[in-house]
Amino acid sequence: MFYCPRPPLIPRLIFLTSRPSSAEWCVAMGAVVRQFVSADPSKCIGCGLCEFACALEKEGTLDATKSRIRVVRLSPMANAAVACRFCENAPCVRACLRDALYQDEEGIIHVEDAKCDLCGWCIEACPYGAIVLDPERTTVLICDLCGGEPKCVEICPTEALSLATEEEARKLWHESISSIVSEVKQVVERGAWxxxxxxxxxxxxxxxxxxxxxxxxxxxxGPS
Structure with missing residues (x-):
């Protein structure tokens, strides 16, 4: 998600005829555009390579339960993957009773492992189910975009993952679902197997x- 104040009147009038997106407004106003890893259901095959790559990159293991991105199987024809969306005024941060979570200026959620007691309130508060509990390290795992070059995006064989703003992700989701419905209809009704x-x-x-x-x-x- 990106955080952007409402632009002043004059810039708004200048931009009026071009009908810019919310992200373009933010760039024009000098605000930071917040992006997160977004999945295209029409491309995601549910292979789980993103989970393995994430766990390997961040935890040095191929244990997918330690991945900060989760594959979600929506239906036999649609899959997606979910990671932290860097919510404005993040509910997970507000829910933490030990102040173990904090959000930086870029929107990234950081975890202070020494303070985390695995109470699970942040997990309950996350509207996307994007926080993973790691009992071995007594902490929680949250996507940090790998410094701007997410390994999950890099490893995806179908290019189903990309960095997107909330507006871009919402548009992609609607287009993707329409594409899936169209493909299913074509295969079933026309027998185009x-x-x-x-x-x-x-x-x-x-x-x-x-x-x-x-x-x-x-x-x-050289993972363990």
């Missing part, structure tokens, strides 16, 4: 390539 077979064959090759990339990451990191 060859479309699915061709897509599956193409995706298989991309997944294989990304698996090799992940293997190199494992060899380089």
């Amino acid at each position: 060859e479309l699915l077979f061709a897509r599956a064959s193409d995706i298989a090759g991309k997944v294989e390539a990304k698996l090799k990339e992940l293997a190199k990451m494992v060899a380089s990191a």
Whole structure:
């Protein structure tokens, strides 16, 4: 999510004819545009490579339960992935009784492990289910965008993940769902099963390539 004050009157009038997006307003006003990892359900195949890459990058393990991004299977034809959306006035931060969470100027939520007692209130408060509990380290795990270059986005074989603002993500979601409905109708009503077979064959090759990339990451990191 991005935080942006309402622009002054004159700049608003100048921009009036161009009908800028909310993100463009923020840039014009010098405000910080907040982005998060957004998933395109029409492209996500639910392979889970994003989870493995995240866990490896942040925790040095292939244990997907330690991933800061979660694959969500919406239906047989639609998958998505969820990570922290860096909410304005973050409810997780407000819910923490020990002040173990704080939000920086970029919107990133930081965890002070020494203060966290695994009470779980932040998890309950998160409207997206994007906070992961790690009992081994007695703390919680929250996406921090890997310093601006998320490994989950990099490893996704179908380019289903991208950095987006709230406005962009909402638009993408609606377009994606419409695309899925259209594809299902085409396959079922017209019997165009060859479309699915061709897509599956193409995706298989991309997944294989990304698996090799992940293997190199494992060899380089030397996870436990």
